[in-house]
Amino acid sequence: MTSSTAVMLNNISAGFDVTFHGARLTALAARALWWGADTTLVVSDLHLGKSERVARRTGVSLPPYETHDTLDRLETLIAALSPTRVICLGDTFDDDLAASSLTTSDRARLQALMQGRHWIWVEGNHDPAPPALGGDPVAELRLGALAFRHIASPDAVGEISGHYHPKVRLRGQSRPAFLLDKSRLIMPAFGTYTGGLRSTDAALTALMDKRALAILTGARALPCPMPR
């Protein structure tokens, strides 16, 4: 694994470049992964419809605009990068019902984004069945040396996954972060109200190599050794 200094494409697509199993990838400060050579954008854990699900299940009312905001940011990113392929790495919807109860306008916006691109839905634990929106639903995906799946598997090599919503604390600030070692890359959640799991949690320290790197997201992508 090697990586280079941060590159600034423009504000939205600022990121930190890494070479991972032969692929040159940019961990974007905007919590998405950009594979420039393959014009592929990877986003994970959008959790669309979370507030709706929480309200439905617990009666605790979260305000309803997180889907809106997540889609806003996805639109901006797609407009800036024009990917030919988009991989949604699981937990795109908070659950199946959330997928089907997407408002008409949100659904239309999502379909407009999908228009003219190869759109791949990797199954997550929250949304095992593919949503009836078009695109290709898959359990997992291989592209060359890279494997895309929702939950990291302990023995995998060249694997890109999501699920854990990793977060890292630096100078008292907690930020969603990419975690990277020689075998795997775990993506931060892209969704607006997703919580997170500290990189120091046993689930993550067990998965990640001793020499793992964390790339904090936020105003810019900031690499540092992964706190354990």
Next chain:
Amino acid sequence: MHDLPQQILSWFATRSWSLHPHQKDMLARKDAPATLLIAPTGGGKTMAGFLPTLAELADGSHAGLHTLYVSPLKALAADIKRNLTGPVAEMGLPIRIEDRTGDTPSSRKRRQRADPPHILLTTPESLALMVSYEDAARTFKGLQRVIVDEVHALAESKRGDQLMLALSRLQALCPDLRRVGLSATVDDPAAIANRLARHPDPCPILMADPGPAPNIRMLEVSDAPPWAGGGAAYSIPAVLDQIRQHTTTLIFHNTRAQAEIFFHNLWLANDEGLPIGIHHGSLDRVQRERVEGAMVRGELRAVVCTGSLDLGIDWGDVDLVIQIGAPKNVKRLVQRIGRANHRYNAPSKALLVPANRFEVVECRAALEAARAGDLDGDPLPPGPRDVLCQHILIAACAGPFSADDLYAEVTGAGAYAALSRTAFDVCLEFCATGGYALRAYDQWQRLLQRPDGLWQLRDPRATARIRMNLGTIQDTDTLKVRLRRSRGGKPLGEIEEGFAATLTAGDTFLIAGQIVRYEGLRDMTVEVTRNAAKKPKVATFNGTKFATSTQLSDRILRILNQEHWLGLPDHTADWLALQRQVSHMPRAGRLLVESFPHDGREHICAYGFAGRNAQQTLGLLLTKRMEELGLDPLGFVATDYATLIWGLERVTDPHALFDLDALRDGLEGWLAENAVMKRAFRAAATIAGLIERNTPGQRKSGRQATFSSDILYDTLRKYDPDHLLLDITREEALRGLVDFGRIEEMMFRVGDRIDLVRLSRISPLAAPLLLEVGKIPIKGTGIERLMAQEAEALMQTSGLADLAQ
């Protein structure tokens, strides 16, 4: 003489008591629609309020509720019940007296609604609840009089606004209702009278003889007070001396945390075991009542207390009041001093104890103002619309209503007299739909208009939820603290949820005057064990941080600029002299800004003397300006007189920084994003019913409530910036927590007379700010720069940097 019934006259006669002049006046005016009585504590004020009621009830012919008494404190209602029941029994009057507060068992509350007593003693919240029931008309049938006690305290809060709206409702049910307000000394009685009376009824003001001038001094202590903080531990031996010399001493503190710490230190020094108690709002009710009982029986020599004892409870033989910490506000000081010596025509005795060096000056200023009778006060703001929204929901709970009638009722309350119909309709619309951005969501669709034009609840079951969330007191969320082992045993009190969240097993803190060890959280209860440690981690209950009033700040500046400080102790005079020597003294009409390096960071200290809230806002606005100017600020802290800011770059051009237009421009954008604003929003949204703190079957934790209110706030800002609640938030924040008005006033006074003084190190006046708690970090380019540096350093030391080539 007075047409008083025989039973009452003979009761007075057997005690050879005669009526005070203001008690006679109150009897003479008993038929007036509204009367405000201003009398010192201990002047028989309560009796003056109740005498007409006792007279009217003496023949036993009145059925049902006759007089409603409303006080801001549950304890006061209980106290009045005690003090009224005795005489009524001795007079042999056929009068039933009961109280009804949040502490009253629900079985009795139900009974009271069906069969109310002649005199009901209650609080604004309990009254609002009673008004929300369908059978309110029956409960209040025959009501003749309402007595609002401590109306000066209520009039300045949303609780008062809620109360006056409830009174409008009662007035509609009982058109002949007469109102009486009882108030302590205030700066503007006419404003209070205006709030009390039904608009536009006249409200004559009766002034009782204020009694002799109080005897106030600063406590003489041989040790110098510390540079910062509010503990005043240095004064403990001197305070103990005073307790010994007096029968009963009340020791007032500005915050609960300070009261706890002081009480703890007092006990450590209390070798003779003088009976001393503690009383504040975070203590468990049982504990509070025990202290109150002991106090009434004269068993206590002193009580350490906060504002929970501020109001007119009669605590027996109090002959000394000690105020720990600067009183911040002269009116409150005078009212607290009134707690001592309840015998009419005896001077009250009070001692001020400055908690730190700067407060020596503040106390001196307060003392001079109190002696001069120069009370401070701000004009009362118009009635807040979040309280109106809650009132609309309460009205809906009671049954279908017509918007026209409700509007007429609401504008009958003085605070809402100028409310436009449009503003009212916006509130109604909000209650009905949640507002434009939220109208698609069921949970905020609460009212519907029926074909006959009346408004009603969309879902009648909503009454339970609305009633559960009633009230305007914004307590921070608290958790009960209980000793482990005593399952179901006595709770010690409550602590803030935010404070509880910072505790880990083994931490110690102070509560109810003892040090306890945090063991864990169980069923939303903090479990603790007793601990013998001497140094606790301090409990940070919500301490109301009052801002020093404008009038008092002006006096402080005058004292600072005296040529000699003959009235001040040497330690303070020396400190001020050193400031004058190494830097400048802040002056009225100029703004002193000191700049100096300290601890590897650049600092500026701006002495605006605008009060804590405004200085805090100034800190937020200045750091925002500094962001724009590339000065990379990292954080700030504010006191009543100054704001200290630290960052990575040195400030050289104060005029670029203190540009009022730029600050004002920054205000709107900044307001949007800051925590003060979010807190103001949360309070308004909770009162207006947008956020429900309590839902049937579960209590939402403070963290959950904050989470949802922050998200709601961001959502509304983005998608519905003109939403009613954002409007309310802005209005309130500008006045209260943000207090931008005082910044504008200060900048206007200062003009371009800004003195930037570069020092090689921190100045005497600025040093105490470093020790202040409540430092606010700025999450901007400064912290980004430090994060990047730290990430870089970590990469280097870990050896991973080589990999990143």
